[in-house]
Amino acid sequence: MVKIEIKHWQKSPEWRILIDYFFSLNLAVDCNAVLKALQPIFQEQGMTETVHNWEDHGYLVTYIKKNGSFANLRIHPHGLVLVDLQSYNDDMKGREEVDQLLNKVEERMKELFHSNIKRVKRLPAILRGGVIDRYWPTADGRLVEYDIDEVVYDEDSPFQNIKILHSKQFGNILILSGDVNLAESDLAYTQAIMGSGKEDYTGKEVLILGGGDGASNIDQMVIDGCKKHMRKTCGDVLDNLKGECYQVLIEDCIPVLKRYAKEGRMFDYVINDLTAVPISTSPEEDSTWEFLRLILDLSMKVLKQDGKYFTQGNCVNLTDALTLYEEQLSRLYCPVEFSKETVCVPSYMELWVFYTIWKKKTDI
Amino acid sequence: MVKIEIKHWQKSPEWRILIDYFFSLNLAVDCNAVLKALQPIFQEQGMTETVHNWEDHGYLVTYIKKNGSFANLRIHPHGLVLVDLQSYNDDMKGREEVDQLLNKVEERMKELFHSNIKRVKRLPAILRGGVIDRYWPTADGRLVEYDIDEVVYDEDSPFQNIKILHSKQFGNILILSGDVNLAESDLAYTQAIMGSGKEDYTGKEVLILGGGDGASNIDQMVIDGCKKHMRKTCGDVLDNLKGECYQVLIEDCIPVLKRYAKEGRMFDYVINDLTAVPISTSPEEDSTWEFLRLILDLSMKVLKQDGKYFTQGNCVNLTDALTLYEEQLSRLYCPVEFSKETVCVPSYMELWVFYTIWKKKTDI
Numbered sequence: 001m002v003k004i005e006i007k008h009w010q011k012s013p014e015w016r017i018l019i020d021y022f023f024s025l026n027l028a029v030d031c032n033a034v035l036k037a038l039q040p041i042f043q044e045q046g047m048t049e050t051v052h053n054w055e056d057h058g059y060l061v062t063y064i065k066k067n068g069s070f071a072n073l074r075i076h077p078h079g080l081v082l083v084d085l086q087s088y089n090d091d092m093k094g095r096e097e098v099d100q101l102l103n104k105v106e107e108r109m110k111e112l113f114h115s116n117i118k119r120v121k122r123l124p125a126i127l128r129g130g131v132i133d134r135y136w137p138t139a140d141g142r143l144v145e146y147d148i149d150e151v152v153y154d155e156d157s158p159f160q161n162i163k164i165l166h167s168k169q170f171g172n173i174l175i176l177s178g179d180v181n182l183a184e185s186d187l188a189y190t191q192a193i194m195g196s197g198k199e200d201y202t203g204k205e206v207l208i209l210g211g212g213d214g215a216s217n218i219d220q221m222v223i224d225g226c227k228k229h230m231r232k233t234c235g236d237v238l239d240n241l242k243g244e245c246y247q248v249l250i251e252d253c254i255p256v257l258k259r260y261a262k263e264g265r266m267f268d269y270v271i272n273d274l275t276a277v278p279i280s281t282s283p284e285e286d287s288t289w290e291f292l293r294l295i296l297d298l299s300m301k302v303l304k305q306d307g308k309y310f311t312q313g314n315c316v317n318l319t320d321a322l323t324l325y326e327e328q329l330s331r332l333y334c335p336v337e338f339s340k341e342t343v344c345v346p347s348y349m350e351l352w353v354f355y356t357i358w359k360k361k362t363d364i
Numbered sequence: 365m366v367k368i369e370i371k372h373w374q375k376s377p378e379w380r381i382l383i384d385y386f387f388s389l390n391l392a393v394d395c396n397a398v399l400k401a402l403q404p405i406f407q408e409q410g411m412t413e414t415v416h417n418w419e420d421h422g423y424l425v426t427y428i429k430k431n432g433s434f435a436n437l438r439i440h441p442h443g444l445v446l447v448d449l450q451s452y453n454d455d456m457k458g459r460e461e462v463d464q465l466l467n468k469v470e471e472r473m474k475e476l477f478h479s480n481i482k483r484v485k486r487l488p489a490i491l492r493g494g495v496i497d498r499y500w501p502t503a504d505g506r507l508v509e510y511d512i513d514e515v516v517y518d519e520d521s522p523f524q525n526i527k528i529l530h531s532k533q534f535g536n537i538l539i540l541s542g543d544v545n546l547a548e549s550d551l552a553y554t555q556a557i558m559g560s561g562k563e564d565y566t567g568k569e570v571l572i573l574g575g576g577d578g579a580s581n582i583d584q585m586v587i588d589g590c591k592k593h594m595r596k597t598c599g600d601v602l603d604n605l606k607g608e609c610y611q612v613l614i615e616d617c618i619p620v621l622k623r624y625a626k627e628g629r630m631f632d633y634v635i636n637d638l639t640a641v642p643i644s645t646s647p648e649e650d651s652t653w654e655f656l657r658l659i660l661d662l663s664m665k666v667l668k669q670d671g672k673y674f675t676q677g678n679c680v681n682l683t684d685a686l687t688l689y690e691e692q693l694s695r696l697y698c699p700v701e702f703s704k705e706t707v708c709v710p711s712y713m714e715l716w717v718f719y720t721i722w723k724k725k726t727d728i
Contacts, residue, residue, distance in 0.1 A: 050414060050416075050426075052414075052426075052428055052434075054430075054432055057431070057432030057452075058432070060426075060428065060434055062414070062416075062424075062426055064416055064424065066418075067421070068418055068421030068422070068440075070416075070424055070436075070438075072434075072436065072450075074434075074450065076432075080492075080493040082450075082492060082493070086436075086438065086446075088421070119497070121492075121497065121499070123490070123499055123501070123507055124501050124505055124506060124507040126487070126507065128444075128446060128485070129444040129446070133483070133485065134506075135485070135487055137487070137488050140511065141488055142488060142498075142508075142509040142510070142511060143487055143488040143490065143507065143508075143509045144506075144507075144508045144509060144713065145506040145507045145508060146506070147504065147506060147681055147714075168680075168681050169679075169680050169681055169714060169715045170715075185708075185715070188708070315533075316532075316533050317511055317532050317533055344549075344552070344708055344710040346708040346715065349508065349713045350511075350533060351533045351534075351549070351710065
């Protein structure tokens with residue numbers, strides 16, 4: 001264990017910025033000529049230079065500034081020049097300096113290569129180590145930055161990490177162990193998992209599994225967070241666990257389903273909002289698939305013959321996982337049929353697949 | 365001009381990957397102890413080390429591998445440790461090596477700091493210099509990665525760069541000079557700019573400005589690209605510039621509007637799909653605002669007293685630009701009223717504001 005002096009990192013206003021910048025060229029380059037051309041721009045900034053020459057792989061030049069900032073200049077002989085600049089403190093002055101430096105680099109490169117520059121790309125700064133984390137990758141693994149401006153709630157329950165972060169455009173977003181679950185902007189999700197407005201629920205018996213953002217859930221802390229900070233999605237339904245026409249059970253749904261099945265209690269609708277289809281595509285190695293199938297079987301046992309089962313699937317790009325889920329449906333105790341719908345859930349930044357499953361009509 | 369040997373970059377299968385990785389700690393750290401702890405992990409990979417010590421700003425350690433890859437290890441005394449690894453060729457083997465290395469770093473950090481690690485974040489790799497560009501920042505400047513898998517069309521017209529890129533989930537996306545304009549998934553955009561299904565267009569006179577993705581536009585090349593590759597959005601409307609009930613004019617809309625105004629030709633609807641509200645918030649410095657107001661004035665001149673003018677605004681987060689746009693509306697030759705609606709356009713990855721504008725009823 002290293003020697004430490006306790007000091008709270010949250011108190012530090014410092015952020016890390018990484019400016020990612022590259023030039024694609026139509027041609028191979030003389031790495032040394034590029035270095036000589038760009039060198040002065042960094043040296044003017046009072047940066048000290050360290051050059052590594054791979055010969056056949058080109059150059060890496062590191063420029064270091066007294067204030068703790070530094071830049072990498074990577075020159076590839078086959079015609080790719082990369083600059084990334086890491087600086088300290090996200091202040092405007094710092095940003096302007098960075099922009100000026102990069103503008104000079106761009107000018108100089110254009111003087112050198114004119115129309116041979118195929119592409120110049122400057123990406124938005126990536127903020128690292130900030131108190132507010134703006135990066136929540138999609139289910140299909142893409143990097144997306146959210147407009148998060150406030151950490152509303154951040155607690156660890158016995159089951160998961162629970163965050164509620166405020167997005168300027170999406171409102172409060174519930175994030176469970178790093179997965180974006182639901183935002184106040186996501187009425188489209190609720191509509192989709194309730195049958196896209198095609199159902200008449202009056203006088204119907206409905207069983208909802210999961211959905212701690214507004215329904216029953218094993219994790220009391222999700223409910224505590226949501227009933228306080230996600231009222232646009234759950235309204236006052238979580239204030240009382242029992243209402244005139246609903247009851248919220250905070251327990252494992254498996255024994256409950258088994259009890260209902262044993263009692264012969266039947267529902268018109270079962271809405272499974274427990275978990276997305278696992279991303280893993282090897283069911284034998286993944287007990288989540290077992291779990292999914294168990295839930296499906298038990299749900300079918302408590303679903304009326306003409307009832308409907310609604311559930312979310314996964315990101316539309318994860319086709320293997322979706323196919324595997326559909327294979328599970330052919331392995332239930334009773335024959336079922338299904339339809340699916342692809343829906344745009346605003347805060348997901350990817351299209352999401354929802355399933356409707358029903359018992360296959362058998363000719364008598 | 366540097367000496368060059370012509371060689372087409374496109375032919376090169378090599379991409380650049382940057383893995384961005386950081387640890388936020390609850391405490392200040394002994395930088396040297398962190399270095400000593402992580403050093404062996406990089407050295408095992410046969411990487412050679414260069415250490416820079418700022419004293420009060422901590423360490424930058426650069427590790428260089430024979431194959432052209434390298435890593436930056438940035439250790440901040442106040443409790444932030446950053447690793448970014450840049451490697452060559454996006455092959456699975458390379459990725460596995462990178463993952464193994466980062467896993468070891470994470471294990472070692474956890475041994476060192478146990479529960480004092482406040483956050484560990486590993487971002488998806490950023491691909492740079494690839495033939496396919498997956499990064500198209502939002503109007504409010506956030507970094508978002510698209511699931512682009514094919515460049516369908518990429519041409520420079522006299523007016524702009526025109527790209528049509530294929531996204532796995534959104535279909536073909538039209539990108540004009542770097543701005544995502546419309547994807548095949550974006551029926552929501554078309555519905556919004558036509559009044560969200562609340563209008564009955566039968567027998568009505570409609571004037572559409574812009575919208576080269578399916579209507580009149582000054583840029584023939586946009587139409588050529590779209591009528592071939594965006595048929596899901598424009599259908600066959602662009603195959604013939606004149607149909608039974610429509611005519612497509614490929615010219616500057618200002619003189620056309622002036623001519624219509626002079627002729628006294630009036631429309632039930634004017635749909636302006638020319639350009640988004642400029643992001644600049646200083647109208648006096650920005651002729652685009654002049655242009656916008658000119659279009660608005662001319663449009664009002666050809667709009668029937670009970671007609672409606674539909675247009676897109678901007679990203680909902682750019683509140684200053686939207687406010688300024690609304691101020692322009694109070695400066696037209698005739699008094700107008702407006703309403704606005706925020707819509708989720710799937711391929712935008714941000715919520716978008718649309719306006720309905722009409723002539724103010726004046727009591728006689």
